[in-house]
Amino acid sequence: MSLGYKYHNPTTRGYMPLRSSYGFLTPQATTRDAAHELGHGKFNLRHTFSPHNPIILDEGSTLNLMDYSTGNELFKYQWDLIHNPEGGWFVFEDEGEGAMVLVDTIEIIKTFIESVRDANMNKQDNIKFQYNGYYDSEEVLLGNGNTYHIRLFKSTSANTIPSEYVNKSEYIEVPFIVPDSVAFEFSTTIGEPDLFVMVDGGNAEKLEKYMFGPFLTDGTILGDPLPNPKITPLPHDSIVW
Numbered sequence: 001m002s003l004g005y006k007y008h009n010p011t012t013r014g015y016m017p018l019r020s021s022y023g024f025l026t027p028q029a030t031t032r033d034a035a036h037e038l039g040h041g042k043f044n045l046r047h048t049f050s051p052h053n054p055i056i057l058d059e060g061s062t063l064n065l066m067d068y069s070t071g072n073e074l075f076k077y078q079w080d081l082i083h084n085p086e087g088g089w090f091v092f093e094d095e096g097e098g099a100m101v102l103v104d105t106i107e108i109i110k111t112f113i114e115s116v117r118d119a120n121m122n123k124q125d126n127i128k129f130q131y132n133g134y135y136d137s138e139e140v141l142l143g144n145g146n147t148y149h150i151r152l153f154k155s156t157s158a159n160t161i162p163s164e165y166v167n168k169s170e171y172i173e174v175p176f177i178v179p180d181s182v183a184f185e186f187s188t189t190i191g192e193p194d195l196f197v198m199v200d201g202g203n204a205e206k207l208e209k210y211m212f213g214p215f216l217t218d219g220t221i222l223g224d225p226l227p228n229p230k231i232t233p234l235p236h237d238s239i240v241w
Helices: 031-043 076-083 105-121 201-212
Strands: 126-128 133-141 147-154 160-162 167-169 181-186 195-200
Touching (some): 031 076, 105 126
Antiparallel strands (some): 126 160
16 A cells, blocks of 8 residues: 555545555545555455445445445455455456456556557547556567556546646656656546556657657658668669769
């Protein structure tokens, strides 16, 4: 859990997706908030009012740890789940809990990067990207043949993302400090950025060109060698001065 993150929703004091290894707490969070978020991330406990629970209760109607209240109680089915968590990877659902999709972390990152590239090549203003949360992989192989260490963090449930970044920064905390990295910041709404793509500083320019161009009409990045250059041989008896 990372402490001190400024969340885009001022009423939120913490966030940790189901079965996740990463989460954060805002400076206003309490020890109960920490326990509540760890219940989500460590033990796959949903809110007591979640439609995915075996028992669905009204929000704020209990003293349960996983309710929006002040209590710290747990029900028997929650204790059972703690001792025998459900299988599968519950990676980054929306902020209010929702249907989960099992997708490889590398593929999620590549999906975003390649979608941004395709949108900019085709002069499209937005892309669709449904995944939320934090993703980190050192083995993201892109179409230019280069492998990158890329971290992606999305803190909003919005699925429509602009294809151009609003800012590029060399120091950022999302949800924790990533040293020696450059972050491309995207904003789904007017206000603070809520999606970040982070890469080590040495590869920032390459990744920027790959995602944002400028591109030739065949998709080749300006400045890169053509993939199949046409070479016309000179006749054997020609002399070139």
